[in-house]
Amino acid sequence: MRIDKYLWCVRYYKTRNIATEACKKGHITVNGQVVKPSREVFATDKITLRKDQIVYRFTVLDIPQNRVGAKLVDIYRKDETPNEAFEHIELLKMSKEYYRSKGMGRPTKKDRRDIDDFLDYEDEESQSE
Template sequence: MDDIRLDKYLWAVRIFKTRSDAAEAVRTNRVTVNGAWAKPSREVKTGDRITVRKQQVTYSYEVVDPVSSRLPAKNVPLYCRDITPQEELDKLNVPRETVFVFRDRGTGRPTKKERRELDGLMEEVFYEGED
């Protein structure tokens, strides 16, 4: 067995939890093989480089050996090598911006005016980065 379907390979080496998740990611252009968009049925060969976009991080993998059945997690390095650059992995550790508004204990729910102020503050924080 020299080559295997892309969606099945991504599932077998535990990049995706289900094969349907893998196929959906490939169909929605979150997976490339050797720099080109692929279909779920594309055959994966030894030496192919696969990039997978999950949330804000782009993971990179190199196919060591095609495999069609799901593997135990400890055997994955025998079939797939993670070559993700450290800059991408550092994106996982970026502190998430949170807004914390201090309210005195026992003051109850915010009034309409306080709620509008909170909503305005949230809009400033979340829409500031999109410009």
């Protein structure tokens, strides 16, 4: 089975086209080598892929006939992704959410004051030069 089709079948990518693009961009390696989308996948191959700032590592156990349900994915691959990768993403999410969520509308008074202070600082620098 082709690597792009395999990654689509085991639900790492939502469409085959997205999996193909990831292969073309060099985000996917099989046994340490960057691969093209047409590369054949066999049992015992070790696949590494980078998606959403996480480096996933897994070993192919079997080849599915077609796309499988989420509960059946573990039959076809053995996940070897370290937990530190997921913890790093959680830390990034928490650091972004401490202040304000994206799309919260107009700036608050504090935001406006910070912006005004920043703009005043730039004006002072340009006048001193």
